[in-house]
Amino acid sequence: MATPAPFLHFVDQNAQKFVDRLAQAVAIPSVSVDGAYRPDVIRMSAWLNSQLTSLGVTTQLTDLGVHVVDGKELPLPPVILGKIGDDPKKKTVLVYGHYDVQPAEKSDGWDTEPFELVEDKETGRLVGRGSTDDKGPILGWLNVLEAHKSLGLDLPVNLRFCFEGMEESSSDGLDELIRSEVAKGNQGWFHGVDCVCISDNYWQNTRTPCLTYGLRGIAFFHMTVSGPGRDLHSGGFGRVVHEPMTDLIFLMGRLVAPDGTILIPGVEDMIAPPDAEERAIYEKLDYSIEDVDETAGASIALSDDKATVLMGRMRMPALSLHGIEGAFSGPGGKTVIPAHVAGKFSLRLVPPQTPASIETLVVKHVKEEFAKLKSKNTLTIELMGGGMPWVEDYKHWNYEAARRATEAVYKQTPDLTREGGSIPVTLTFAENLGVNVLLLPMGRGDDGAHSTNEKLDRSNFIEGSKLIGTYLYEVAAINA
Amino acid sequence: MATPAPFLHFVDQNAQKFVDRLAQAVAIPSVSVDGAYRPDVIRMSAWLNSQLTSLGVTTQLTDLGVHVVDGKELPLPPVILGKIGDDPKKKTVLVYGHYDVQPAEKSDGWDTEPFELVEDKETGRLVGRGSTDDKGPILGWLNVLEAHKSLGLDLPVNLRFCFEGMEESSSDGLDELIRSEVAKGNQGWFHGVDCVCISDNYWQNTRTPCLTYGLRGIAFFHMTVSGPGRDLHSGGFGRVVHEPMTDLIFLMGRLVAPDGTILIPGVEDMIAPPDAEERAIYEKLDYSIEDVDETAGASIALSDDKATVLMGRMRMPALSLHGIEGAFSGPGGKTVIPAHVAGKFSLRLVPPQTPASIETLVVKHVKEEFAKLKSKNTLTIELMGGGMPWVEDYKHWNYEAARRATEAVYKQTPDLTREGGSIPVTLTFAENLGVNVLLLPMGRGDDGAHSTNEKLDRSNFIEGSKLIGTYLYEVAAINA
Structure with a gap:
């Protein structure tokens, strides 16, 4: 019809x-x-x-x-x-x-x-x-x-x-x-x-x-570091207490490299590299680095190679740091030591990754890194949502x-x-x-x-x- | 009278x-x-x-x-x-x-x-x-x-x-x-x-x-990393573009160690260590680790030695990370790649440090660290206010x-x-x-x-x- x-x-x-x-x-x-x-x-x-x-x-x-x-x-x-x-x-x-x-x-x-x-x-x-x-x-x-x-x-x-x-x-x-x-x-x-x-x-x-x-699938995490009973003034307490922000930034900095490589042991290893045939699929798509830059509003693609960029989106896992809840986020300045800060980040997953398998790796890695700090702050990390x-x-x-x-x-x-x-x-x-x-x-x-x-x-x-x-x-x- | x-x-x-x-x-x-x-x-x-x-x-x-x-x-x-x-x-x-x-x-x-x-x-x-x-x-x-x-x-x-x-x-x-x-x-x-x-x-x-x-004096900095023309969805752009948050967290993680040591070359070197006589002044003050913990609302002091903690407040410089403007800071989750993020941090200064001498060291260090990333994002760092x-x-x-x-x-x-x-x-x-x-x-x-x-x-x-x-x-x- x-x-x-x-x-x-x-x-x-x-x-x-x-x-x-x-x-x-x-x-x-x-x-x-x-x-x-x-x-x-x-x-x-x-x-x-x-x-x-x-x-x-x-x-x-x-x-x-x-x-x-x-x-x-x-x-x-x-x-x-x-x-x-x-x-x-x-x-x-x-x-x-x-x-x-x-x-x-x-x-x-x-x-x-x-x-x-x-x-x-x-x-x-x-x-x-x-x-x-x-x-x-x-x-x-x-x-x-x-x-x-x-x-x-x-x-x-x-x-x-x-x-x-x-x-x-x-x-x-x-x-x-x-x-x-x-x-x-x-x-x-x-x-x-x-x-x-x-x-x-x-x-x-x-x-x-x-x-x-x-x-891609997704696994969304909240990672909270808590210490003082309330927000503190950085004048009176800077270099006096374990600051939750310092610990959290340390941990967030150990998740993904600026080139996009995921630093959590085991996550990258789950994905086989593409062979020449698979690579060819991406090279043929009607898509260019200029398209990435246009949709992103700036010349900001991670690579100058089209297939690499498209595979980064379609067949590779990714980790993005979205923000921090509890820290100072307004305009201007505020000399605060926030008492509780929650880092928000998520991973995009590709087969055979699952939220459960990723959660295991993320939690283990973050806890190990936190233990290195010998901090009196406390850490919680939680998988807030996931999709295959x-x-x-x-x-x-x-x-x-x-x-x-x-x-x-x-x-x-x-x-x-x-x-x-x-x-x-x-x-x-x-x-x-x-x-x-x-x-x-x-x-x-x-x-x-x-x-x-x-x-x-x-x-x-x-x-x-x-x-x-x-x-x-x-x-x-x-x-x- | x-x-x-x-x-x-x-x-x-x-x-x-x-x-x-x-x-x-x-x-x-x-x-x-x-x-x-x-x-x-x-x-x-x-x-x-x-x-x-x-x-x-x-x-x-x-x-x-x-x-x-x-x-x-x-x-x-x-x-x-x-x-x-x-x-x-x-x-x-x-x-x-x-x-x-x-x-x-x-x-x-x-x-x-x-x-x-x-x-x-x-x-x-x-x-x-x-x-x-x-x-x-x-x-x-x-x-x-x-x-x-x-x-x-x-x-x-x-x-x-x-x-x-x-x-x-x-x-x-x-x-x-x-x-x-x-x-x-x-x-x-x-x-x-x-x-x-x-x-x-x-x-x-x-x-x-x-x-x-x-x-203590102060030097308050804003460090802004900008990349995409607008906020992006992490599904479509994760591992596709240089993410400003990833770069900013990297830079913020290179300012201060979780034990309070300032990582900016030259800043710690400006302060002579205390001799026994100076240390004794701090040991005599009516102040205890319990006082720190009470005012901070938790057992969170950086050291168990009273003089160390008091000197940390009174005669040592400190660096605190206050927060990030432009990133997701609300409750719940948001799978965003923020386009512009500004990290806020400040240093507390002691003689002979000045905002101007600290600014020189901070700007040099941050720019050197950023250059290592080979990122297409742009960095600005600015001293927003200072006091001797x-x-x-x-x-x-x-x-x-x-x-x-x-x-x-x-x-x-x-x-x-x-x-x-x-x-x-x-x-x-x-x-x-x-x-x-x-x-x-x-x-x-x-x-x-x-x-x-x-x-x-x-x-x-x-x-x-x-x-x-x-x-x-x-x-x-x-x-x-």
Whole structure:
């Protein structure tokens, strides 16, 4: 079945309406990592649910119970499960997305208010927290649904939805829900799903669409050093007490070298070096050092060799130091000796690494290094969240349908890529549903997810809505 | 002239009124390092000025012009110059204090609202930002003035006041003002000053009053590493780009060893080791490792040898790492690669070290270490503020008067101490006025200036008010 021209036309005609709806979604600061915003995350779930039901989707707001944040019990935002279509002659596609976002304050360096979608008319950039990660892609599906409802068109496949509100906060509770739904067999929401489609990553560059078949895993650590009973004045206590910051900086400095090499014994050894054939794959991708520099906003790539840089993202583990909680972080100066400081860092993992195997190595190394200090401070180190790395079969019909849809909409053959980031739910779906999972990105490599001035290009939002609609027709048409 | 009994009696009778006035002062969040609070700092100057004039002091609010904070021009808070008494037969005492305070947020770990003075009735602690640093001591002088005015008593000396609002922010503009007033000769506010008294430091412990004749200097640095054009997602960019945090942590880890030894070549070499005689001075002070641990709130002293610990505070340089601006500092996790990070650290200096000589060594060392990284990030390092170390002649009559006053009020001979902290204006007064400068602390070693739950004990506030009043009578009585 070819993609109906009226569908594509409808998306173009209603582009501004779709952008306005995205502005509504961005205006809700659904920050999941900060408990103070929990009511907004829940408000966001209600907004999205009402959009889905008004477009004919049967939904269920699934209560995941509560969790404890900073000693306070908070309700987890619900997972929205949805279904539309139940035709046994059609394939069934499960769509995943998340309606929560990363924290953002204008003072972080945003040029505009982060929770106000601002369109730069010159560049077509839609700037706002969540524009690309992941409200834009979720709203792409609403656009597809609205087009079909308005035009009176049948969807070419049965659709199932799973939209969560804790993706930026370790997807608390989601894995259990997926397992429990799968365990219900034909009574569960995921019964009969033939494949999964997730739009929660990005093109490698700003010009070439891609399909993504691999993700790095993640292991996120908090490492806390505590000593004095309270913050101290560095005048009275400098060179008098063991300073937690001195110990913490020592430990953080023993995790990763400035060239990116991970200093934790055993971590690098788990990864075999690439052979010439594997290296060739990366050399062929439509990606350059200039692309890295463009998306990073500066000439800052770790190497001048393209394959090295791409392998650094796709097939090598990485360790990033994110920051310190409890130390002085404001402008100006403050001559404080902070009493408790927590270093935050994470590793990106590739097969065969797992959060558990990495945790063992990290904890052992950090404790050994701390013991060398003979400090009276105390150390705790904890794995706060983790996700397994994932690699999919990209020769599957699910990928073939996406390739054809991309060629139809963008007139380009997509690159096949592995992604440096982590979407742990990908693996949960793959393992529990036993079906092929496709990552079909909507946004570009310079969108700045998790960063200041996050944006989604208007054209990616509109053409991306056509892409996912066309993908459904290609799924329906393909010989599975 | 003996201290009049009615003065001492008045202070006791009006204790609650004095505490209430301190509460008014604490309620004004006169944080000088954060431009957002500048209107409050200026409001604080108006409040203090009105108190002084109502007690008979002639004042001048001295405009120091403007300075630039984060690209924005801000008015500097005025220095309040004051005078009361002009009798050529009396000595003239110059009193210095500062009405600005360190930043404080309840979320930093305060048990109560920082800008609300809360009295713990059980312990007599007056908890609030600025209670001890330096609003309590300033208000001690108001208490003395009020007693004399209410009782119709003449002050035994002429008094001059110099109260500034930028002490916690490098005393911007004050040195120039002092120099310019001194240059005016008998037309200047400081003409005829015989000695200076500053209450802006603390007892070494919680039981023994002290007079302080030495201070460490300070050199405060910002070290900024910048790379990407914006914050990046660690999934997409981990092991792809040079991460500013990795470089900064490397550099911060090369400044000070966990045992307190400064790693910057040349800094330790400037200080001769103590001989047996000097060591004996420190062994005799009423101070123990338990005192350090009590004021620090934990068993955390760098050594189990008392003299080593005291010398670490009083006659050795120190380097403290205060924190990082621009990195993730909130609760929870955020998988960000920050684009610009600024490490904040300071050194406490002892003679013959100067901010300028230390700056040379620090900048050279940091740049050499950074060059080793071969990083594409850029480094800037800047001395943000500095103060010279200072040592005074403690055999001067100014100290003798303070010793007698302490013995009269506290029935104890004060310890003679050097302080680990820095009050740069001390040296400016000493150098420009050419008179003896006394540091006469009001609060205790566990007051927590610059820290959470800063407090001043009620008894120190009340007895301390008697102490500075009595000191004036001893100054008047002594054979100078």
